[in-house]
Amino acid sequence: MVGTTSLYLLRGGQGRPCLVLHDIEGHEGWLAFHAALAEQAAVYAPSHPGYGHTPCPDWLSSVQHQAVFYQWFLEAANLTDVDLIGVGLGGWIAAEMAVFSTARLRHLILVGAAGLQPQQGDLYDIFLAPWREVLTRGFADAAAAAEFVRLYGADGSGIAQFGGVREAGRTMTMRLCFRPYLHDPALPGLLGKVHLPTLLVWGREDHIVPLECAWQYQHALPDARVQILDQCGHFAHLEHPDRLAHTIREFIAA
Amino acid sequence: MTDYYYFTEQPYTAYDPALQDQYPSLRLTLPNSLFDPQIASDLYNRYHDEYQVADGVGFDGIMINEHHTAPFCMQASITITGAVLAKITKQVKILMLGAPLPIVDNPLRLCEELAMIDCISRGRLIAGVVRGGGVESLANNVNPAYNRERFEEAHDLLIAAWTRPGPFRWAGKHFAYRVVNPWVLPLQKPHPPIMVPGTASPETVIWAATHQYPYVVLGSSLEQTAELIDLYRETAATAGYTMGPQHIGYLIRVFVADSEAKAQAEGRNFFWQNGALSKQPREWMAPPGYASIDFAGIRRLRAVSKPFDSQAYQEAQANYQVVVGTPDQVTDKLRTIRDRLGSGHLCLWAHDGYMSHADTVRCIELLGREVLPALRADAVPAVAEQVALGAD
Numbered sequence: 142m143v144g145t146t147s148l149y150l151l152r153g154g155q156g157r158p159c160l161v162l163h164d165i166e167g168h169e170g171w172l173a174f175h176a177a178l179a180e181q182a183a184v185y186a187p188s189h190p191g192y193g194h195t196p197c198p199d200w201l202s203s204v205q206h207q208a209v210f211y212q213w214f215l216e217a218a219n220l221t222d223v224d225l226i227g228v229g230l231g232g233w234i235a236a237e238m239a240v241f242s243t244a245r246l247r248h249l250i251l252v253g254a255a256g257l258q259p260q261q262g263d264l265y266d267i268f269l270a271p272w273r274e275v276l277t278r279g280f281a282d283a284a285a286a287a288e289f290v291r292l293y294g295a296d297g298s299g300i301a302q303f304g305g306v307r308e309a310g311r312t313m314t315m316r317l318c319f320r321p322y323l324h325d326p327a328l329p330g331l332l333g334k335v336h337l338p339t340l341l342v343w344g345r346e347d348h349i350v351p352l353e354c355a356w357q358y359q360h361a362l363p364d365a366r367v368q369i370l371d372q373c374g375h376f377a378h379l380e381h382p383d384r385l386a387h388t389i390r391e392f393i394a395a
Numbered sequence: 396m397t398d399y400y401y402f403t404e405q406p407y408t409a410y411d412p413a414l415q416d417q418y419p420s421l422r423l424t425l426p427n428s429l430f431d432p433q434i435a436s437d438l439y440n441r442y443h444d445e446y447q448v449a450d451g452v453g454f455d456g457i458m459i460n461e462h463h464t465a466p467f468c469m470q471a472s473i474t475i476t477g478a479v480l481a482k483i484t485k486q487v488k489i490l491m492l493g494a495p496l497p498i499v500d501n502p503l504r505l506c507e508e509l510a511m512i513d514c515i516s517r518g519r520l521i522a523g524v525v526r527g528g529g530v531e532s533l534a535n536n537v538n539p540a541y542n543r544e545r546f547e548e549a550h551d552l553l554i555a556a557w558t559r560p561g562p563f564r565w566a567g568k569h570f571a572y573r574v575v576n577p578w579v580l581p582l583q584k585p586h587p588p589i590m591v592p593g594t595a596s597p598e599t600v601i602w603a604a605t606h607q608y609p610y611v612v613l614g615s616s617l618e619q620t621a622e623l624i625d626l627y628r629e630t631a632a633t634a635g636y637t638m639g640p641q642h643i644g645y646l647i648r649v650f651v652a653d654s655e656a657k658a659q660a661e662g663r664n665f666f667w668q669n670g671a672l673s674k675q676p677r678e679w680m681a682p683p684g685y686a687s688i689d690f691a692g693i694r695r696l697r698a699v700s701k702p703f704d705s706q707a708y709q710e711a712q713a714n715y716q717v718v719v720g721t722p723d724q725v726t727d728k729l730r731t732i733r734d735r736l737g738s739g740h741l742c743l744w745a746h747d748g749y750m751s752h753a754d755t756v757r758c759i760e761l762l763g764r765e766v767l768p769a770l771r772a773d774a775v776p777a778v779a780e781q782v783a784l785g786a787d
Contacts, residue, residue, distance in 0.1 A: 160548065221679075268533070268678070268682060269423070269533065269678070269679070271676065271677070271678055272678070302677065303677065303681075303683070308683055309682075311682075311683035311684070312540055312683040312684030314683070315538065315539060315540040315682060315683050315684050316538065316540045316684065318543070319538040319539075319540070320536055320537075320538060
């Protein structure tokens with residue numbers, strides 16, 4: 142329980158706590174990425190409030206509220222020295238969490254994180270495209286990604302265009318991210334407060350949150366390095382789960 | 396008594412509908428470099444002239460609407476068209492179907508504009524309100540996930556601003572005002588009548604029925620319309636009143652000419668967009684969180700949203716989505732529709748596509764001078780009987 146909200150959460154592995162925050166679509170179950178991380182950590186994979194598995198408290202209507210919610214979760218579960226990993230939208234939530242407080246955090250890992258407005262390119266407008274296009278565009282080569290094939294089928298025919306739990310997640314993303322679109326204008330200024338070893342991982346072919354956002358995050362954060370994954374799109378945790386987990390483990394061990 | 400309204404979308408026709416093949420839809424993405432303001436100036440003034448003809452030949456009202464980034468409708472502001480009508484017409488009611496409340500960021504200003512239109516027109520405004528398709532929210536960068544909440548709160552503010560003496564404070568979820576105290580108030584008391592248009596969303600029918608607002612079905616099939624009317628009737632009964640013809644309206648495409656051949660030829664203009672209406676991405680019309688509507692159902696209902704072919708044209712006529720013919724033929728069909736639905740408001744979509752000014756004026760004149768008098772001469776069935784017909 143977080144306050145009065147029952148948080149849906151998958152757990153696996155043993156070791157240092159590692160909180161993994163999901164992206165725009167919502168919770169995708171226990172992924173190869175979670176399993177790879179769980180070889181050396183206690184992985185917590187929650188479903189954000191409002192994304193179908195966890196109810197949305199009345200007061201929660203922004204990404205900043207999500208961040209406060211998860212800080213509350215860390216307190217309620219009394220987790221300390223947490224390695225915080227966020228993918229896409231989850232990366233934005235993680236960055237806002239770190240802005241509020243780093244007291245319970247050990248490392249920050251942002252993967253293709255939303256939250257900043259690119260200077261040159263654009264954040265891809267996920268609200269104007271069919272969701273099948275959003276998902277496939279998030280991979281350098283969707284058909285070659287085992288997790289994509291497992292979740293959606295090789296041709297993507299398993300992607301629900303609308304309805305069900307996916308609709309709940311997309312609706313919540315719409316509520317949280319519509320305007321300003323997928324970013325927080327205050328975030329660049331606030332990130333200077335985050336004195337935490339940070340790894341920024343980006344797929345070189347991220348066509349949803351452009352690669353330049355990695356450099357913007359690095360510029361704004363006091364202690365961040367960038368790692369780029371080749372032949373990888375936005376959903377690195379699905380396209381190259383083992384490479385991504387390995388990269389993160391190396392960073393944490395260093 | 397049934398009221399009869401004239402309607403045109405005020406289409407901009409100087410582009411090639413085949414362009415839709417290059418874009419996801421003619422909404423949002425069709426480059427506005429294709430818009431020629433010189434042509435639009437002529438079209439606006441022509442359409443306004445035709446409104447004056449409808450005013451002069453005996454229509455009860457003129458229905459107007461609003462769309463954004465939509466070449467098929469040049470009315471980017473329903474209050475501007477309403478203001479024009481307030482001044483250039485003398486008799487007709489100004490039926491807005493409707494003001495798209497959710498996309499308005501300052502509904503208090505809308506209250507003031509509507510009140511001005513009601514005063515200038517000397518009390519002829521029907522202040523219809525509408526949620527608008529999701530694409531209208533996207534075009535105006537208003538969060539579609541809050542569409543219904545914004546619609547309901549803006550409506551509540553509208554009514555409060557018109558009926559509660561100011562000044563008072565408004566502290567809502569989506570709108571807040573330190574002082575609600577509009578100086579200009581409507582002439583009609585307690586406020587102008589309100590109507591609600593819709594295509595298939597049951598929740599909107601229920602909302603309208605709960606408020607006892609007439610619900611106007613926009614171009615659905617008669618069968619689907621009868622289902623929506625049943626839903627209205629049930630909701631009314633639950634709310635403790637009996638639905639009557641005054642609560643139900645219907646929009647129907649109509650073209651009248653002196654000869655059947657001419658009418659049949661001109662009626663093809665209702666297909667002038669050649670299927671563009673059906674080419675509206677789901678994520679634009681009903682974005683996540685927009686509604687629990689049966690989007691596929693809406694598409695199915697729009698026979699005229701198909702590309703033109705003679706089969707589609709015959710089908711649309713057979714199921715009463717398009718009515719064309721001589722005054723006698725059209726009178727018979729409109730009578731059937733009116734009495735089958737028990738509809739107290741018939742909106743006649745009597746111009747579209749490439750219909751010429753002369754043909755449009757002739758159509759309006761034939762409707763006003765021959766069709767409407769014939770329909771009005773019918774013995775008016777008792778309300779109860781009309782309700783029973785609608786229940787079939």
